[in-house]
Amino acid sequence: MLLQGLSAFPITPADAAGRVDQAGLGRLLQRLVAAGVDSIGLLGSTGSYPYLSRAERRGAIEQAVASAGAIPVLAGIGALRTDEAVALARDAFAAGASAGLLAPVSYTPLLDDEVFAHFEAVAAASDLPLVIYDNPGTTHFSFSPALVARLARLPQVVAVKGLAPAAEAVAAHLATLKADVPEDFSVGVSGDWHATEALLAGAAAWYSVAGGLFPDACLAITRAAKEGRAAEARQADERLQPLWAVFRRHTSLRCVYAAAEILGITDRAPLRPVLPLGEAARQEVAAALRAAGLS
Known part of the structure; x- marks a missing residue:
């Protein structure tokens, strides 16, 4: 199984015209490589x-692959049109990515059969393994367990990245997803504040926003959970509760940009129309980093 453990998802610092800040991205990648994350998202x-x-996307992938060494790089290949996603998948494969993160990006709401056909076409057009990228908060499409099982029968589709539910529901959620997929199909989770319980319940991978900036803290949780040291994993998660609180309050994307600036890693802002946090919220992020021992 390619996708296990901590998959760290960094920001892609860029200027206002969308040109990637290679030096800033390099500093982020160095943190991940030094920590020894299991993959880079x-x-x-x-x-x-x-x-x-x-x-710009291809250039970023090439830089990440060159920096990552033996660490697998998963690359986002989502696009509005299927032909664009095919081109991005081919680019990612040529650049050395280990897998593609395929989200059903849409303006017109998509049907299950349309999403299946989209994945089928991308899988047929490239040798790149595909990860189902289930992020309804941004794509406004939710993958049912039945659709995940159907897609998992495509040889190129090797994993699913989906939101982890709350602790009381996560074991049943994972069991439902695992029931009808191949044994070597990786069922992983995102949603940092629910990830610890998901890992303890048997999730194969944690696709982590915080891991893209604070890999050591997130690896401590991941390693403890995967090795069955539940109390240790929960204690490490408890230390990050101040961070999870500001993530929920101000969104993880905006908070990580603020945190990267506070730590002196990059001063790039999110690409417009997304705006950086205001000063009051930025101070909340700074306080959360101090409380969690991350600054």
Whole structure:
């Protein structure tokens, strides 16, 4: 199984015209490589993939692959049109990505059969393994367990990244997803503040926004959970509660940009029309970093 453990999702710092700040991205990647994350999730939602051109996306993948060494790089290949997603998948494969994160980006709400056909076409057109990228908060499409099972029968589709529910529901959620997929199909979760209980309940991977900036803290949770040290995992998660609180209050994307600036890693702002946090919220992020021992 390719996708296990901590998959760290960094921001993609860029200027106002969408040109990637290679030095800033390099500093973020160095943190992940030094920590030894299990994979790097480049150009995810936190990586602002819809706001970047095809050329900038390919350049970012090439930089990440060159930096990552043996660490797998997963690259976002979501696009409005199927032919665009095919081109992005081919680019990612040529650049050395280990898998593509395919979200059903849409303006017109999509039907299950349309999403299946979209994945089928991308899978047939490239040798890139595909991860189902279930992020209804941004795409406004939710994958049912039945659709995940149907897609998992495509040889190129190797994993699903979906939102983790609250602790009381996560075991049943994972069991439902795992019931009808191949044994080596990776069922992983996002949603940082619910991830610890999901890992303890058997999620294969944690696709983490915080992991893209604070890999050591997130690896501590991941390693403890995967090795069955539940109390240790929960204690490490408890230390990050101030961070989870500001993530929920101000969105993880905006908070991570603020945190990267506070830590002196990059002063790039989110790409417009997304605006950086105001000063009061930025101070909340700074306080959360201090309370969690991250600054």
